[in-house]
Amino acid sequence: MSYNPSEIEAKWQNKWDDEKAFEPDDALTRKKKYILSMFPFPSGRLHMGHVRNYAIGDAFARYYRKQNFNVLHPIGWDAFGMPAENAAIKHGRHPKDWTYSNIDYMRKELNALGLSFSKTREFATCDELYTKWEQEFIIKMFEEKLLYRESTTVNWCEDCHTVLANEQVEEGCCWRCDNEVQLKEMPGYYLDIIKYADELLDDLKLLEGKWPNQVITMQSNWIGKSQGLEFDFELSEASKAKLGGNFDKYTVFTTRPDTIYGVTYSALAAEHPITKYLLEHGQLDEDVAQKITHIANMTERERAQADKEGYALGLTVIHPLTNEEIPVWTANFVLASYGGGAVMAVPAHDERDFEFASKYELPIKRVISGGEELPYTLEGELIDSAAFTGLGNYQAKAKIIAMFEETGFGKGTTNFKLRNWGVSRQRYWGAPIPFVHCKSCGLVPEKIENLPIALPEDVEITGEGNPLENHPTWKNCACPKCGEDAIRETDTLDTFVQSSWYQFRYATNPKKWETTGIDKEEANYWLGVDQYIGGIEHAILHLLYARFFTKVLRDLGYHDIDEPFENLLTQGMVLMDGAKMSKSKGNTVDPDALVEKYGADTARLFTLFAAPPAKELEWNDSAVEGAFRFIKKLYDRKDKVTQNTLPDIDQGSLGKESKLARVKVYEALQKSSDVYEKTFAFNTLIAACMEALNALDKQDDGAVWSEGMYIMLNLLEPIIPHVATELSEVLFERKNLQAVLEVKEEVFVQESVLYVVMIGGKKRTEIEMSPSATQDEILAAAKEAGAKWLEGMSIVKEIVVPNKLVNLAVKPS
RNA sequence: GCGUCAGUGGUGGAACGGUAGACACGCUACCUUGAGGGGGUAGUGCCCUAGUGGUGUGGAGGUUCAAAUCCUCUCUGACGCACCA
Incomplete structure (x- = not known):
């Protein structure tokens, strides 16, 4: 009988189902392996990237099962998110209906690939039972002050009608729809990821050699730790008067305290409270005020591309060491979101400060020796720096910080590029943020026993605004604290919250899902994930959030795990004609059609054979045929x-x-x-x-x-x-x-061993030797066989590599 | 600009510092078949005067008996970050 994939594959898929072949042991006694491929968003159909992801994961799972490990290899659905709402707007289907029917279809597709997933542990993140526990975590985080609500400038995508986290802005555009991101002031919920910045950075060391270097570096850069000095600039008396006595001083941060004697001006962000005060109180010339307002309305990205621009604010501050009066400017290169939105400027030793000082003819004072041209940003000895003159700048840094700390004028401090994670989204299809706004009690979390706060299903989704806002019976509620009339929060959680803890949910036995969010003993047994597989595009977003959540849930007592993913394999993209497969380019291959024509085994064999998993995979129809031929x-x-x-x-x-x-x-x-x-x-x-x-x-x-x-x-x-x-x-x-x-x-064990004879580093001939031949015998045979090339040469060195080769180094005699 | 990774035949890709190009695709010739498909055999980096020849892993140096592999410089590409004080 000839090879008939569809018959064989259906037979075994049914048999595996009947045998419940892929469920892990309930008893936590055997050695374990937790193999996880990133779960899919139920978009409607599988694409080749999914096939690759799950073929790799399944190979690991099946391998370790055969090595007698207790293997957890689960699958689920990252089911909340915008596409469900967009589909609802376009086709008039309810997001829930759209999502669950997509899941049903895609489950069949996964099944047809013969993937060895546990069937009992499958869930969708939009299941109310999942939301319930997530909301409990969020309330606990609020109680621990890790979650707070605040009104700030946020990234807003007009197309998606929602706020975006910093990590979701790519080159100034929305990660999902590529629309340009705008700035907008509005209230939102934030998770204090900065509190964990040091641990998130330090623990990257635990992942060295187990995660791709690239990902570790990206995370480290994203966290962006820098150490330096924080100190106050005291405003001059005249300036205090100009500011109506509302400000005495402001704080600046520098990583170069060694250059402090070279400060010739200070610069504030356009959004700095002092700049704002001057604008709001008409203290600036009208055209200057207009220009500053214009800068404030630009995104960080636009400002980065613009030329340096700034305006003197007519204020001065006192240099804390020299007591000189120093002019204060506002400048478009000073970021409001970093280091307090104010800098000390040392044009002689900083490129930006130099460019700005040159443009506006501000004084430039060298305080570090070395090099000829300014700005000079490398190491050197301090000059014109009072008691510190003559010190190496590295040493001077430490001494100057120490001096500030002794005198109480400032302190050594750490700053991060990482911003706190904004998790509220103004969308319907997400997990409701379980809080209530009460006139007398303020922001109040829901009672745990009332969870989950589920989404109302009777909504009309038009794309205009958040339907939760227009749902009076859902929105209006009683305050959990005082019982008075209150208004339910209508923002929902970022979908990255769901994918930050799903690895713990799988580890919890489904028999306990009703009563437990995360089972501590089981989490401690199964995690960290022994092999995590997914796309590099999650290098920062998902992988950073999931690491953060793991640490927070640990500190809340849910488990004792420090890092969620022990080993990470980032798979390359699937390409066709050198470009990423995408519907819009029309260069896709449909996995269903592939399985139909050749069978799942051929699809899997091709994806694993055509390239190593971390590299890009170029699609090739003939190579698929080749894989099929091998199986046949x-x-x-x-x-x-x-x-x-x-x-x-x-x-x-x-x-x-x-x-x-x-x-x-x-x-x-x-x-x-x-x-x-x-x-x-x-x-x-x-x-x-x-x-x-x-x-x-x-x-x-x-x-x-x-x-x-x-x-x-x-x-x-x-x-x-x-x-x-x-x-x-x-x-x-x-x-x-x-x-x-x-x-x-x-x-x-071979009867004879083939030795390559190299003379002068070049392969010349081969000799066959008995495995028991001595080094001398091998050399003698090699010299005989290579006599032709040894003529007129004298041997200067003889190398024998056992079972491999002989190399005779020669020179003309 | 900074960081990470990668440059090997016509193509995808192999090579603990030890015979470069495994395996596969493609291609060529021949055999099988009525044709197509399928199967089989042989060949396939480049160059030449065709040899037990020369040369060859982006380029230039270096270390070594021996380098695709290690070191230095350089070029190219992909990805990420990007005025972070």
Whole structure:
């Protein structure tokens, strides 16, 4: 019978369902592996990126199951989010209906790929039971003051009608719709991720060698820790008077306290309270005021692209060390969101300060020696710096900070680029933020026993505003504290909140889902995730948030885990004609059609064979055919097998080709643990199996064939599970899939060893030697064989690499 | 500008510092088939005077008996960050 993938695949998918083959043990006694591929958004259909992601994860899960681990390999749905609402607006379907029917369809698609997911642990993040626990966490975070509500300038996407977190702004545009982001002042809920910035940064060390370097560096840069000095500039008396006595001083931050004697001006952001005061009280010339307002209305990105621009504010401050009076300017390069929105400017040793000072003819004073031109930003000795003159600038930094601390004028401090995570979204299809606004009690969290605060279903979604705002019976409620009339919060949580803790939900036994959010004992057993697989695009967003949530939930007592994802594999994109597959470009391949035509095993084999997982995968129709051909060949060779167990083979009785075939088979077996545990180079493991099959084909010993298939099917089962299980069933009653296979070293013992003879570093000839040959014998044979190239030469050095080669270093004699 | 990663045949890609190009795709020739498809055999980095020849892993140096691999510089590309004081 010839290879019929659809029949075989349906048969085994049903059988696996019946056998409940992929559920982890409830008992937490065996060694465990938690294998997780990032869960999908239920967009409607699977794409090739999903196939790649889940093929990789499934290979790990099946491999470790065969190594006798208790394996948790779950799947779920990242189900809240804008596309559901957009679909509702476009097609008039309710987001809930749209989402759950997409899930039903995509579940079937995943099933057709033969992925070994636990079926009992599946959930969607829009399930009310999931929302319930999430809301509990949010309330606990509020109680611990990790969640707060505040009105600030936020990133606003007009297209999506919602606020965006800093991490969701890419090159000044919305991460989802690419619309330009605007600035807007409005209230919102924030998670104090900065409180965990140090731990998030330090613990990156624990991930070295286990996460891609690139991701670690990106996170480290994003957190952006810098250490320096924070001190106050006292305003001059005249300036205090000008500000109506409302301000005495303001704080600045610098990472270069060693240059403090070179300060020639100070600059404030357009949004700084002092700048604002001057604007609001008409203290500035009208055209200057207009220009400053114009700057304030620009996004950070626009300002970054603009030329340096600033205006003197007619104020002065006192230099804390020299008591000089220093002019205060406002400048478009000073960011309101960092370091208090005010800087000391040292044009001699900072490029921005220099550019600005040059443009506005402000004085420039060198205080660090070195180099010829200004600005000079490298190391050097201090000059013209009072008692610190002559010190190296590195040493001076520490001394100046110490001096400020002693005198109480300032202190050493740390600043982060990381901003607190804004989690409120003005959208319907998300988890409601479980708070109530009460006239007398203020902001009040819901009572835990009232959770979940579920979304009302009777809403009309038009795209104009948040439907929760227009739903009186939902919006109007009683205050959980005083019982008076109150208004429910209508903002919902960022969808990244749901994906920040799903790894803990899977680890909690579904039997407890009604009564427990995260089971501590089970979380401690299953986590960290032993292998996490997903796209590089989450390097900052999801992976940073999930690390943060893990630490917060730990501190709230839900578990004792520090890092959620032990090992991370970031898969490359799937490309067609060099470009990312996308509907808009029309260069997609439909996984359903692929499975229909060739079967799931071919789809999986191709995606794992065509490129190593971390690299981009270029689509190639002919290579898919090639993968199909290999499976077909493997299937056809079942007739070569003569025994239904692993045979004992007398190596001595075999011909040369059979011996070589055994070598290839055992080389593949040896490679397998390396691939799963270290290199992840599935492509080379598949290549090794192809070599083994090619070598088996060159001989006809039934026992060698039986042994070869027994082992190869075991190795290939994680990759092409249907056909490998089918053949294993027919040939070996699946005994080969239960066994942990051992390498037989005697297979590698050869009667003769081929040595390459190199003369002067060039390959010249080969010699065949007995494995017991001494070094002298090998050298003698090499010299004889290479006599032709040794003529007129004298040997200066002789190298013998056992079982590999001889290198004779020569020079003309 | 800064950071990370990567540059190997026509293509995807292999190579503990030890025979560069495994494996696969494509291509060429031949065999099988009525054709197509499928299968099989042989060949396939480049150059030449065709050899047990020369050369070859973006480029230039270096370390080594030996370098795609290690070091220095440089070029190119991808991704990320980007006035962070």
